[in-house]
Structures are given as structure tokens and as C-alpha cells.
Amino acid sequence: MRVGLHVSIASGLDAAVDYAARLGCTAIQIFSGNAKTYRVASFEASAFARFQERRLAAGIDPAAFHTSYLINLATDDAKIRAGSLRLLKNDLQVAAAGGVAYVNTHLGSYGNRPRAEGFAQVVTALEEALSATPPGVTLVMENSAGAGQLCGGTLEELGELVRAVGHPQLGVCLDTAHSWGAGYALNDKDGVDRFVEAAAQAVSLERVCMFHFNDTQIPLGGHRDRHYHIGEGNIGFAGFRALAAHPELRDKVAILETPGDEADDARNMQTVRMIFEGALA
Numbered sequence: 569m570r571v572g573l574h575v576s577i578a579s580g581l582d583a584a585v586d587y588a589a590r591l592g593c594t595a596i597q598i599f600s601g602n603a604k605t606y607r608v609a610s611f612e613a614s615a616f617a618r619f620q621e622r623r624l625a626a627g628i629d630p631a632a633f634h635t636s637y638l639i640n641l642a643t644d645d646a647k648i649r650a651g652s653l654r655l656l657k658n659d660l661q662v663a664a665a666g667g668v669a670y671v672n673t674h675l676g677s678y679g680n681r682p683r684a685e686g687f688a689q690v691v692t693a694l695e696e697a698l699s700a701t702p703p704g705v706t707l708v709m710e711n712s713a714g715a716g717q718l719c720g721g722t723l724e725e726l727g728e729l730v731r732a733v734g735h736p737q738l739g740v741c742l743d744t745a746h747s748w749g750a751g752y753a754l755n756d757k758d759g760v761d762r763f764v765e766a767a768a769q770a771v772s773l774e775r776v777c778m779f780h781f782n783d784t785q786i787p788l789g790g791h792r793d794r795h796y797h798i799g800e801g802n803i804g805f806a807g808f809r810a811l812a813a814h815p816e817l818r819d820k821v822a823i824l825e826t827p828g829d830e831a832d833d834a835r836n837m838q839t840v841r842m843i844f845e846g847a848l849a
């Protein structure tokens with residue numbers, strides 16, 4: 569597995585690459601712009617060309633965008649839906665221009681509407697986004713912790729979306745903290761084996777291109793989204809070691825979205841490296 573961090577772009581794209589390189593990342597995830605607004609990204613295309621050059625020189629590949637947290641493709645609010653699609657399409661375009669392989673997005677919440685109606689709309693939105701996506705970029709749907717009416721809380725629902733859209737550039741990201749929150753016990757080898765088998769059945773592992781490696785302190789099936797330091801939560805060393813050692817996941821990418829400052833990031837990356845070394849021993 570190639571491993572990296574979600575890195576802040578507050579100090580620019582060059583600083584983001586330097587940060588990832590300093591901490592030993594072989595992959596990277598960033599926001600393409602401000603994650604808390606519907607305004608589209610402000611970086612110039614040339615900045616992303618430079619980003620690509622710089623990160624490849626540092627051995628950091630692939631790169632992923634995480635879309636804005638505001639994106640909601642399942643909502644019945646037409647304005648939010650339109651704004652969400654605009655952001656998603658923009659990220660897909662910028663990714664294609666900047667050599668960014670993955671655009672990871674949350675799907676949003678059905679709110680009070682019937683699930684079937686919201687599901688059909690998510691399918692339409694994904695189709696529309698993908699129809700305008702140049703080759704080389706994969707739109708990656710991130711699983712949710714399944715709270716309330718959140719879309720994508722089960723492997724089955726993600727698999728249904730993959731099949732309903734039927735587009736080769738649609739993939740899935742499995743966030744370990746969200747999976748745990750949704751009730752998948754990833755804290756030992758048996759649990760991880762069952763989870764990977766269930767993902768293979770429901771989604772197909774070919775479509776699972778990315779993992780978010782986050783530990784969490786919430787109880788199993790707690791349906792909350794709280795990230796914690798690797799090995800220091802309920803998933804623990806055994807869970808991450810089983811994921812790192814799983815033969816079917818060797819060519820996947822793992823991105824940490826753990827909390828804290830650079831010292832925390834350095835510790836989490838070191839922990840993951842140790843886990844991988846142990847898993848290979």
C-alpha cells in the first residue's frame with residue numbers, strides 16, 4: 569500500500585508537498601480549494617502543474633482531492649444540489665489538468681425524503697459529473713458512518729451505486745473510522761477478513777481504490793464520525809496491521825486524516841510505517 573496524509577494547502581501547494589515529503593508520504597490528499605464554501609477553487613492551473621512536478625520528484629504518487637464538505641448529492645434542495653455538482657465537476661476538471669488521480673467525495677444526506685428518490689438523484693448526479701470527466705481521473709465515493717439519513721453507510725449501498733451508474737471512472741474509498749462507526753468490526757484479522765470479503769462481494773475490490781486510515785474512539789456501530797490517532801483508538805494496531813497485511817489490498821492507497829499538528833502527523837505516519845514493517849515481517 570502507498571501511504572500518505574491529508575495535507576493542508578493553507579500555505580500553498582509547494583508547502584503541502586514539502587510537508588508530505590518530510591513526513592515520508594508516498595501518496596497525498598488535499599482539498600482543491602476552500603472546503604467550506606460553494607465557491608470553486610482559486611488555484612491557477614499552472615500551480616497544479618507545478619504541484620504534480622514537485623510531488624512526483626518527491627516520489628509522492630498518487631494524489632487525491634477531497635471535495636468540499638458542503639457537497640450533498642442526495643438532497644432535495646435544488647440549490648444545494650446545483651452547487652454541489654458545480655464543485656464536484658470543478659474538482660474533476662482541475663484534477664484531470666493537474667495529474668490528480670482521485671477525487672474523493674462524500675455523497676451527502678437524504679434528509680427527510682424517501683431513500684429511493686434520493687438514491688436515484690445521486691445516480692443522476694454521478695452520471696452527470698462523470699459524463700464531463702476527462703480520462704485519467706476516478707470519482708471516488710467515500711463511505712459514511714451511516715448516521716441518520718447519510719448516503720453510503722453500507723458496502724451494499726456503495727455497490728448499488730457503482731452498478732447503477734456503471735461508469736469505469738467511478739470508485740469507492742473506505743474510511744476505517746466511518747466503517748467502524750457503521751458497524752464493521754475492523755479491530756482484528758477476522759474482522760478485517762470479513763470486511764474485505766464483504767467489500768469484494770458488494771462492491772468488487774477493483775473499484776475500491778482508496779482507504780482512509782483513521783482510528784476512532786467511538787463505540788462500534790456508533791454512527792458518529794470522529795477520527796483519532798492510528799493505533800490509539802478502538803481499531804487499534806491489530807486492525808491496521810491486518811489491513812496492511814491483507815494480500816488483496818497491496819496495490820491500494822491509504823490516506824490518514826488523523827487530528828492534530830505536525831508532531832501528531834509525524835507520529836501517526838511513523839506508527840503506520842511500523843505497522844507495515846510488522847505486517848510484512
Ligand SMILES: [Zn+2]
Nearest residue numbers: 710743780825
Ligand atoms: Zn475520510
Ligand SMILES: [Zn+2]
Nearest residue numbers: 746793794795
Ligand atoms: Zn470522517
